[in-house]
Amino acid sequence: MNLTLFLLFPLATAIAILMASGLKQIRVIALVGSLLQLALSGKLLLAYYEQRAAGNQSQMLFEYVQKWYGPLNLQYHIGVDGISIAMILLTAFVVVAGILVSWETEQLSKEFFFLLVLLSLGAYGFFISLDVFTMFFFLEVAVIPKFLLIGIWGSGKKEYSAMKLALMLMGGSALILVGMLGIYFSSKTAGGAHSFDLMELSKMNIPLARQMLFFPFAFIGFGIFTAIFPFHTWVPDGHASAPTAASMFLAGISMKLGGYGCLRVATYLMPDAAHAYSWVIILLATIAIIYGAFATMMQTDLKYINAYSSVSHCGFVLLGIGMLTQTSINGAVMQMVSHGLMTALFFAAIGMVYSRTHTRMVAQLGGLLKIMPFISTVFVIAGLCSLGLPGFSGFAAEMTVFMGSWQNPDKWYRLATILACASIVVTAVYILRAAGKSIMGPLGNDSYKDLTDAKWYEKSAAILLIFGILVVGMAPFWLINLIQPGTEFIINKLAVVATGL
Amino acid sequence: MLNEYFFVLKAEWMLIAIIFLLLFLKVGTSDWKNETLLYGINILLLVNLLVGFFSNLEGGLFSGMFHNDALLILEKNILNLGVYLVSLIAYPWLKKHEHVLEFYILLLTTLLGMFFMISSGNLLLFYLGLEMSTIPLAAIANFDLDKRKSSEAAMKMIISSAFSSALLLFGVSLIYGTTGSLVFTEITPLLNGSPLQLLAFILLLAGFSFKMSVVPFHLWTADVYEGAPVAVTAYLSVISKSAILFIFLQVLYVVFKPMTTEWYFMLFFLSLLTILLGNLFAMRQTNLKRFLAFSSIAQVGFILLGLSAGSKTGMASVIYFLLIYLFSNLAAFGVIGLVSAITGKESIDDFKGFYKTNPFLSWVLAIALFSLAGVPPTAGFFGKFFLIMAGAEKGNYVWVIFAALNMIISFYYYLKVVKAIFMDQNDHPIEKLTVPALPKLAFIICLSGMVLTGILSWIYEYIHTLSNF
Numbered sequence: 001m002n003l004t005l006f007l008l009f010p011l012a013t014a015i016a017i018l019m020a021s022g023l024k025q026i027r028v029i030a031l032v033g034s035l036l037q038l039a040l041s042g043k044l045l046l047a048y049y050e051q052r053a054a055g056n057q058s059q060m061l062f063e064y065v066q067k068w069y070g071p072l073n074l075q076y077h078i079g080v081d082g083i084s085i086a087m088i089l090l091t092a093f094v095v096v097a098g099i100l101v102s103w104e105t106e107q108l109s110k111e112f113f114f115l116l117v118l119l120s121l122g123a124y125g126f127f128i129s130l131d132v133f134t135m136f137f138f139l140e141v142a143v144i145p146k147f148l149l150i151g152i153w154g155s156g157k158k159e160y161s162a163m164k165l166a167l168m169l170m171g172g173s174a175l176i177l178v179g180m181l182g183i184y185f186s187s188k189t190a191g192g193a194h195s196f197d198l199m200e201l202s203k204m205n206i207p208l209a210r211q212m213l214f215f216p217f218a219f220i221g222f223g224i225f226t227a228i229f230p231f232h233t234w235v236p237d238g239h240a241s242a243p244t245a246a247s248m249f250l251a252g253i254s255m256k257l258g259g260y261g262c263l264r265v266a267t268y269l270m271p272d273a274a275h276a277y278s279w280v281i282i283l284l285a286t287i288a289i290i291y292g293a294f295a296t297m298m299q300t301d302l303k304y305i306n307a308y309s310s311v312s313h314c315g316f317v318l319l320g321i322g323m324l325t326q327t328s329i330n331g332a333v334m335q336m337v338s339h340g341l342m343t344a345l346f347f348a349a350i351g352m353v354y355s356r357t358h359t360r361m362v363a364q365l366g367g368l369l370k371i372m373p374f375i376s377t378v379f380v381i382a383g384l385c386s387l388g389l390p391g392f393s394g395f396a397a398e399m400t401v402f403m404g405s406w407q408n409p410d411k412w413y414r415l416a417t418i419l420a421c422a423s424i425v426v427t428a429v430y431i432l433r434a435a436g437k438s439i440m441g442p443l444g445n446d447s448y449k450d451l452t453d454a455k456w457y458e459k460s461a462a463i464l465l466i467f468g469i470l471v472v473g474m475a476p477f478w479l480i481n482l483i484q485p486g487t488e489f490i491i492n493k494l495a496v497v498a499t500g501l
Numbered sequence: 502m503l504n505e506y507f508f509v510l511k512a513e514w515m516l517i518a519i520i521f522l523l524l525f526l527k528v529g530t531s532d533w534k535n536e537t538l539l540y541g542i543n544i545l546l547l548v549n550l551l552v553g554f555f556s557n558l559e560g561g562l563f564s565g566m567f568h569n570d571a572l573l574i575l576e577k578n579i580l581n582l583g584v585y586l587v588s589l590i591a592y593p594w595l596k597k598h599e600h601v602l603e604f605y606i607l608l609l610t611t612l613l614g615m616f617f618m619i620s621s622g623n624l625l626l627f628y629l630g631l632e633m634s635t636i637p638l639a640a641i642a643n644f645d646l647d648k649r650k651s652s653e654a655a656m657k658m659i660i661s662s663a664f665s666s667a668l669l670l671f672g673v674s675l676i677y678g679t680t681g682s683l684v685f686t687e688i689t690p691l692l693n694g695s696p697l698q699l700l701a702f703i704l705l706l707a708g709f710s711f712k713m714s715v716v717p718f719h720l721w722t723a724d725v726y727e728g729a730p731v732a733v734t735a736y737l738s739v740i741s742k743s744a745i746l747f748i749f750l751q752v753l754y755v756v757f758k759p760m761t762t763e764w765y766f767m768l769f770f771l772s773l774l775t776i777l778l779g780n781l782f783a784m785r786q787t788n789l790k791r792f793l794a795f796s797s798i799a800q801v802g803f804i805l806l807g808l809s810a811g812s813k814t815g816m817a818s819v820i821y822f823l824l825i826y827l828f829s830n831l832a833a834f835g836v837i838g839l840v841s842a843i844t845g846k847e848s849i850d851d852f853k854g855f856y857k858t859n860p861f862l863s864w865v866l867a868i869a870l871f872s873l874a875g876v877p878p879t880a881g882f883f884g885k886f887f888l889i890m891a892g893a894e895k896g897n898y899v900w901v902i903f904a905a906l907n908m909i910i911s912f913y914y915y916l917k918v919v920k921a922i923f924m925d926q927n928d929h930p931i932e933k934l935t936v937p938a939l940p941k942l943a944f945i946i947c948l949s950g951m952v953l954t955g956i957l958s959w960i961y962e963y964i965h966t967l968s969n970f
Binding site for chain 1: 817876877886887889893894896898901908912913917919920923924925961962
């Protein structure tokens, strides 16, 4: 299977959008393009199973290497394992849903869909890359669309949020840049040249002093993308100001770029340092989880509620990675998928409510269940998934993280696990409170009576995401089986170091 | 032999021919319309650009005083391309100007000077070329004849360049005093880092820093950039800076190779200062030309970082960056020049709501700014990445971290302009402008340059093979 198709499809879609005229043409092109992507990712999954069933045990499948900048030994190297496939599937789901939700974007629709597609191009490119340089390239490709999407189509203090988000993410990129150059100049291939190639780098051991120096740069750099404490402040403002589809892309895809990078680049390539610094990661993650949960309690705006809860939930991803056991890393990847779907659904529901009532304040809402039963149900499902009700993906993912974390016998690590577990109670409080206030009870405003329920495109978006949530929630072993072979390689590399120390 | 004189000096002969042609036109009493003239001249420049790619001959002339090799041919082609683009974007401004021919005669004379300067193998010819490229430039900085600021710019420029030339000349004479020669190849083996030679090098470096507007020798830059006509500013910030950097590369990498440790540390401190001050001042600017002046100061700081590598990669990354910088900066100046020529507006506030009325120009300006900021998929990303990568080669991570963090600051002020264009509301935005054909051609060339130069790696690879170090 040719993975470059994952770049060519969005590219073709983007060009077609530029050629098209009128909202009707544009959105159909965007939808068809994203559906083709979804089909392509499904095909990738099947092809992956086929290869594994045929006994192909290699770490990466469908690899393709093309020299890019010869003198510097930069390559266009692509390939996937289970982890990347899970991320690609997540991206495909969220992109389709995001485009469906924006079906009626009148203002500058051509630019809007173009930027959405460009963002998804960056995400796909990032997940298929096996070369740190290519990864970095695609990571940054995704930054500018976010800035423009928030700044032009956003609401509230959009310029401030857009600038804050762009600058903090660029700050993350700058740290990653230092970290990756450190890795590059510490590496030495068989031919004596330096390399950015992830597969080559994973075979060599970077000197300990270098790892200790550059691990923080790489990890925190990627961490900023996934809202590591104390660099999470772009998340609430950015998400709250963004238009619905952009919020979905941000929380559903873009924050996952960071988690994936933390795992694939920082932890995998610098395992000694990962062990040495794991307590810092866990400390920061625990703070993010608890602080995020309590901060959510204080919010009155639905989007801020979901954004702060994203900080808390992404803390689980970092906690899972920081614990460095196989189960916890599996859990971290599952949490990325689960949170991506769940939070996209949540933002979609909020967007649907907002487009009708023109308010996101919990206090001004109320009684929505009677008027728009479908949207309210979606809202509740997203909420329940977020608080980790069994049967939904949130439970499966968080449970896996906790189990993996508990395997770590150190008493401080266990304390962190307990604290993280305890945050779920807080989550339940704010979710139930928000859902109860806005959906049940008397109507918040008499004018709400005339509002209509979800349209077909909103329904399809919601159903698509709920489908994903249920699959992960009901059959978590399916996802675990998919990512297990990928995490095994990471764990093996970590284990070699642990025994060698 | 005659053949050699012709082909080794081909680029220079071409320019001389064009200059004389224009002179004859000027002397003759023909009364042509400006449009016709401009189209004719642009075709001549295009021919000049294209001829530059064919039948080049490498070699030395006048016992090594002048030499030409593959890298220099490439550099001259880059400069030719830049001048062609400047000439295209100058069209809306020159259309109404009464001294078109003089403008081009002076402009091409400076280019001729630069060609001699970068091809020189002798400090005398180098100095001659430098002066030939500076003095006419001051004259065209004064080409907005009815604006006082333009005269002020010209005055400031001529004084500051006279000062820097004096420093350079003093350095040159000290070099001659300590080594007894002015020929590059003869100087190099005699350099031993003695105090007098160090002083000579510092003087030379100061002279170069003036021309490249490296902090603390940058004070003339913003005023001159603001006062001069936009096309001249574009020329100053791209073409003349590139030419100086090309010869600076030769001087550092070839002539002063024995003193690498000394110049490394000088570049280190100059670069830190340049990046930081350039960025801090750029943040506070409201006039777009001043803004680009300070941003281009910061860019030079990054170039110094790549330069410090002292290796083949360093050289390639600098030349590659300059090529990309040429496309990006000229695109930005092109849009600003067009707007300024038609409406006279130059401040960032005037550009608020620009996207609503002029989407095409807005995208050109935005992509140019992204490229300057170093955001992929524009080529600026690759350019800056390779500069920083070359800088990291020597393991000076303080420098690398400093540069990386400063990229965030620079990102802020570039985005501020993008924000004004796309997001801010304005009751009186700049009206819809029709883009004449020639500037449009320039924008299309710049856009394709900004996108393709990065993705197509063979351009970098080609430069890398030519970097003779």
